[in-house]
Amino acid sequence: MNILLTGATGNLGTQITNQAINERVHNFSIGIRNINKVPHAWRSSLEINKMDYFNKDSMVKAFKNKDLIIFIPSIIHPSFKRLPEVENLIEAAEEAHVSHVMFIGYYADQNNNPFHMSPYFGYAERRLAISDLNYTYVRMAMYMDPLVDYLPELQQMGKLIYPVGNGKINYISRKDIAKGIISIIQSPKNLGKRYLLSGYSYTMTELAEILSHVANSEIKYEPISLEAFGNMYDEPKGFGPLLASMYKAGEMGLLNQDSNDFEILTGKKPETFESYLINNYKDA
Numbered sequence: 337m338n339i340l341l342t343g344a345t346g347n348l349g350t351q352i353t354n355q356a357i358n359e360r361v362h363n364f365s366i367g368i369r370n371i372n373k374v375p376h377a378w379r380s381s382l383e384i385n386k387m388d389y390f391n392k393d394s395m396v397k398a399f400k401n402k403d404l405i406i407f408i409p410s411i412i413h414p415s416f417k418r419l420p421e422v423e424n425l426i427e428a429a430e431e432a433h434v435s436h437v438m439f440i441g442y443y444a445d446q447n448n449n450p451f452h453m454s455p456y457f458g459y460a461e462r463r464l465a466i467s468d469l470n471y472t473y474v475r476m477a478m479y480m481d482p483l484v485d486y487l488p489e490l491q492q493m494g495k496l497i498y499p500v501g502n503g504k505i506n507y508i509s510r511k512d513i514a515k516g517i518i519s520i521i522q523s524p525k526n527l528g529k530r531y532l533l534s535g536y537s538y539t540m541t542e543l544a545e546i547l548s549h550v551a552n553s554e555i556k557y558e559p560i561s562l563e564a565f566g567n568m569y570d571e572p573k574g575f576g577p578l579l580a581s582m583y584k585a586g587e588m589g590l591l592n593q594d595s596n597d598f599e600i601l602t603g604k605k606p607e608t609f610e611s612y613l614i615n616n617y618k619d620a
């Protein structure tokens with residue numbers, strides 16, 4: 337099976353590509369827009385295809401002779417600006433006679449989810465459903481990883497301010513998401529299904545306790561309003577309200593989603609938030 341991963345130079349794509357190389361996944365290639373971002377170590381071990389989500393012809397060319405495309409969306413917002421990526425992905429895959437697409441989605445996608453990107457994920461899954469393609473739809477939970485860089489700021493404030501109230505949020509590391517995806521492609525019987533790659537759910541009080549322990553200083557949970565949070569992190573412009581809309585989903589209980597898909601696929605438990613932070617914070 338000839339496999340092509342898009343978005344390989346991004347945060348998640350890098351984890352998947354490194355694991356694919358380490359696990360010696362056969363016929364694994366990448367489709368990227370900026371060759372200069374490809375690490376030297378990959379250049380001798382991978383076929384590299386240049387393509388852009390906003391240029392369908394470049395995607396058709398990159399997808400030729402590929403059986404499986406693993407698609408990582410960009411981080412463009414709002415939703416409607418990202419939609420052409422889905423159209424181009426599906427049309428290019430059909431034109432290049434790709435047999436299977438794996439779409440990497442996000443779990444904030446329920447029909448009542450206020451997350452501003454939820455319409456995009458809803459569209460993507462339904463657009464795949466009306467296509468001629470076979471597909472696997474992977475929904476991932478919230479990344480743990482950004483908390484490593486955020487922890488010094490939290491330590492300085494002495495508080496965790498996410499506007500989530502008593503809601504729980506499920507977190508997983510990018511490394512574990514990549515492990516789940518590698519396990520799916522290593523066995524063809526895993527294809528054609530819908531997955532939730534999740535870790536563990538935490539209240540923000542529980543998360544604040546974990547952060548206090550790892551940072552060795554008290555961090556209390558003191559939520560601020562959605563509006564104040566959006567204004568505080570509005571860089572680039574428009575990102576603050578987007579982020580706040582995600583935490584609103586958390587407050588509504590919509591990010592408290594668990595599944596045992598990771599364990600079934602990999603035979604292992606996902607890493608806990610505490611273990612992840614202990615292992616990564618000391619190196620940061």
Ligand SMILES: NC(=O)c1ccc[n+]([C@@H]2O[C@H](COP(=O)([O-])OP(=O)(O)OC[C@H]3O[C@@H](n4cnc5c(N)ncnc54)[C@H](OP(=O)(O)O)[C@@H]3O)[C@@H](O)[C@H]2O)c1
Pocket residue numbers: 342343344345346347348349368369370373387388389390408409410411442476477478479
């Ligand atoms: N689970 C979570 O908590 C969480 C958090 C944030 C985002 N996400 C989702 O996870 C996905 C990936 O996240 P990430 O952290 O890996 O993001 P990222 O680091 O920004 O990676 C995105 C990748 O897409 C590529 N890309 C962007 N626009 C492209 C275009 N027009 N043509 C071709 N390639 C393009 C980027 O290429 P360049 O390297 O050239 O920029 C990069 O390789 C996104 O879809 C996002 O919605 C999830």
